[in-house]
Amino acid sequence: MVRSPLTPQQRAAGRRLGAYLRDARGERKAADVAHAASISPETLRKIETGRLSTPAFTTVAALAAVLEIRLDELARICR
Incomplete structure (x- = not known):
């Protein structure tokens, strides 16, 4: 596919x-943030720079939890 x-x-x-995530960090x-979210630092760098435009929901949810951001706030940013 x-x-x-x-x-x-x-x-x-x-x-x-x-x-937004970079500013929140x-x-x-x-x-440290990547480790706490159980993702690689390279994945976090790709997300923060926009090279990974559509990260998995579980990745975004983990980062939101570590950075204490509400998921509905992130959804608003992405609209």
């Missing part, structure tokens, strides 16, 4: 999500 290319809107939403080290 071939995945369809992302639309410009999906890529823009991914960049907004990444920027603040001064905390990416490696």
Whole structure:
């Protein structure tokens, strides 16, 4: 099965999500946040830079829990 290319809107939403998560992380080290969320630091970097525009829900939920962000707030950012 071939995945369809992302639309410009999906890529823009991914960049907004990444920027929001990066701001929420603040001064905390990416490696510490990634470890707490049980993801790799590289995955977190890809999300924060928008290179991973559509991360898995479980990944977003784990980051939201670690960063103490409500999921409905992240959903609003991605609209």
